[in-house]
Amino acid sequence: MIDDPTAPIDFPALPQAGPRQAKALMIQGTSSDVGKSLLVAGLCRAYARRGLKVRPFKAQNMSNNAAVTADSDLPPGPDGQAPRGEIGRAQALQARACGVEPSIHMNPVLLKPQTLIGSQVVLRGRVLGNCRAKVYHKMKPQLLPAVLDSFHRTAAQADLVLVEGAGSGAEVYLRKSDITNMKLAELADLPVVVLGDIDRGGALAAIVGTHALLNESENARVVGYIINKFRGDLSLFEPACELMTQRTGWPWLGVVRWFESASRLPAEDSLALERPAEGEGHGLNIAVPQLSRVANFDDLDPLAAEPGVSVNWVKPGTPIPRETDVVILPGSKSTRADLEVMRREGWDIDILAHVRQGGRVVGLCAGFQMLGRVVRDPQGIEGEPGETPGLGLLDVETEISGEKQLIDLDARDQASGCRVTGYEMHMGRTHGAGLDRPWLMLEDKQGKPRPEGAMSADGRVTGAYVHGIFGNDDFRAHWLRRVGAEASTLDYEARVEAALEALADHCEDNLDLDALLALAR
Incomplete structure (x- = not known):
C-alpha cells in the first residue's frame, strides 16, 4: 500500500533533448466516454495510411483492460x-492502428481500480503499489516528470503524436494535481481539440460549459x-454549432456521425458493458457473470463475434439463465472481492447447479483462481x-x-x-493436484513443453x-467443436x-483531416 504521496519515484529519464x-x-x-479513444484510433490509422509515423499518447488511463508491452522500466531478470x-x-489498439508495437511510454500511468476508493498504480509498466484515491491525488505531481519524459520519448519516434486526455479537461477543481489534461497541454505545448458527445444529449451545454470553466490561457490553447x-x-443541429462557436469563439471542426462498427473493436473499460448487448450469434449459449472489478473482458469478443454463439453478460440481480451451455468466469482485479460478489448474487449456487446438470465452466486468469478451493492474500x-x-470445482489453491x-x-x-x-x-x-491435469500443454518455439x-x-x-486465447482462430474452432458447437471460418x-x-x-x-493536421504543432 502506498501511504506517502511525497516519496520520490525513480525512473530512467532521457538526457535533455532539443526542441520537439x-x-x-x-x-x-x-x-x-465521449469517444476520445475511438476517435484517436481512427485518426492514428488515417494519418498512418498517409505515410506519417504516428504514435498515440495518454498520460494516465484508468482501466482494468490492459495489454502487455515488450518494454518496461524494470532491469533484466536473472535469465x-x-x-x-x-x-x-x-x-494498445491505437498503437496497432499506427502499425507499431505498444510501448509503456504511450501510457506511462495506468490505474487499475480494485475498490471504490483505490487502485493499483502502474508507472511505465512497473507496479508501484495500491493507493487510495486521496493519496494518489497528492502523489500525481511526483509522476509528472515521468509522464513528460515518456511523451518526449514517444515524440522522438514520430512525425505526429495524437494525445488523448482523460475524462473531462474542465475538472478545474483538480487543476493543481492534473497530469493528463490542460496541465500536460501547457507543459508540452499542445494544441487542444475539445470533443463533445451528442448521443447522450447536452452537447451544447457541455461545450459552452467547458469554455466557461477554463481560464484564459487554457481557452487560448483550444483550436x-x-x-x-x-x-x-x-441541418437541425447546425444552429447549435453556430451558437457554440458564438459563445466560445472556438472554431467548429466538424461532426462525426455514429460509427456502427465500434462494437467490433476492443472496448476500453467496463462502461461498455452497461450498454445493451449487440450480439451477433445464437446457438451456443455462454453466460458471463459481470463481476464488480471485471478485467480484460475483451477476451470474450472473439466468441461474441461467432455467428453460432451468444455471449450473455449476466448483470447483478439476474440469475445465470438455465439454458446456459457454458459459464465463463472472466478476469478480475480483485479476485476475493468478486468471489464475495458471486456469492452475494447467488451465482455460485447457479454455477454449481449448472455443473451438476452437465454444464461446462471456463475460468480465465482470476476466473481460474475462483474455480479452485481457496484464494489467499496474506x-x-x-x-x-x-x-x-473458491468454488471448489478444481483441485487447486491460489496465493496472491x-x-x-x-x-x-x-x-x-x-492437446x-x-x-x-x-x-x-x-x-x-x-x-x-489439479495442475497435474492441465487444460493446455504449451510448447514454445524451442520445443520446451509447459503445462498451463x-x-x-x-x-x-x-x-x-x-x-486472448479465444482470439486464436484454430484454437477457438477446436474449443467450439469440443463443447458441441459449430465453428465458423x-x-x-x-x-x-x-x-x-x-x-x-x-x-x-466526417472530418477535414488536412485542416486538422494543420492545427497540430
Whole structure:
C-alpha cells in the first residue's frame, strides 16, 4: 500500500533533448466516454495510411483492460530477459492502428481500480503499489516528470503524436494535481481539440460549459471543437454549432456521425458493458457473470463475434439463465472481492447447479483462481489480508503475491495442435493436484513443453491464466467443436483490421483531416 504521496519515484529519464520535432495534437473530452479513444484510433490509422509515423499518447488511463508491452522500466531478470510492461488496452489498439508495437511510454500511468476508493498504480509498466484515491491525488505531481519524459520519448519516434486526455479537461477543481489534461497541454505545448458527445444529449451545454470553466490561457490553447456520435439530420443541429462557436469563439471542426462498427473493436473499460448487448450469434449459449472489478473482458469478443454463439453478460440481480451451455468466469482485479460478489448474487449456487446438470465452466486468469478451493492474500495485495473459499470445482489453491507476472505467449498447444498466442497478467501463484491435469500443454518455439491451467476429471471445468486465447482462430474452432458447437471460418484479427480501416474511412468522411493536421504543432 502506498501511504506517502511525497516519496520520490525513480525512473530512467532521457538526457535533455532539443526542441520537439514531431507535431502533436491533443483530444480532450467534455466528459468520460465521449469517444476520445475511438476517435484517436481512427485518426492514428488515417494519418498512418498517409505515410506519417504516428504514435498515440495518454498520460494516465484508468482501466482494468490492459495489454502487455515488450518494454518496461524494470532491469533484466536473472535469465537476462527484459521484463514486460503493461498499458491500457485503448492505447494498445491505437498503437496497432499506427502499425507499431505498444510501448509503456504511450501510457506511462495506468490505474487499475480494485475498490471504490483505490487502485493499483502502474508507472511505465512497473507496479508501484495500491493507493487510495486521496493519496494518489497528492502523489500525481511526483509522476509528472515521468509522464513528460515518456511523451518526449514517444515524440522522438514520430512525425505526429495524437494525445488523448482523460475524462473531462474542465475538472478545474483538480487543476493543481492534473497530469493528463490542460496541465500536460501547457507543459508540452499542445494544441487542444475539445470533443463533445451528442448521443447522450447536452452537447451544447457541455461545450459552452467547458469554455466557461477554463481560464484564459487554457481557452487560448483550444483550436476548435468536434461533436461526436451524431445521428439524424445534421441541418437541425447546425444552429447549435453556430451558437457554440458564438459563445466560445472556438472554431467548429466538424461532426462525426455514429460509427456502427465500434462494437467490433476492443472496448476500453467496463462502461461498455452497461450498454445493451449487440450480439451477433445464437446457438451456443455462454453466460458471463459481470463481476464488480471485471478485467480484460475483451477476451470474450472473439466468441461474441461467432455467428453460432451468444455471449450473455449476466448483470447483478439476474440469475445465470438455465439454458446456459457454458459459464465463463472472466478476469478480475480483485479476485476475493468478486468471489464475495458471486456469492452475494447467488451465482455460485447457479454455477454449481449448472455443473451438476452437465454444464461446462471456463475460468480465465482470476476466473481460474475462483474455480479452485481457496484464494489467499496474506500480504493484503488486493485488499484486507485473509483468504476466501473458491468454488471448489478444481483441485487447486491460489496465493496472491507481490510480484506481477507479465508474459507474452506464442506457443503450440499439444492437446489441440493449435498455435496459441496471448499473454499472462496476474499476481497470483496457483498450485495443487489439479495442475497435474492441465487444460493446455504449451510448447514454445524451442520445443520446451509447459503445462498451463487445470481441468476437472470429466473435462467439463477448465481454467488457465492465458488472456486472448479465444482470439486464436484454430484454437477457438477446436474449443467450439469440443463443447458441441459449430465453428465458423471467422478470421478475428482480420475482422479487427477491417474495423480499424472502416474507422479511418469514417474519420476521412466526417472530418477535414488536412485542416486538422494543420492545427497540430
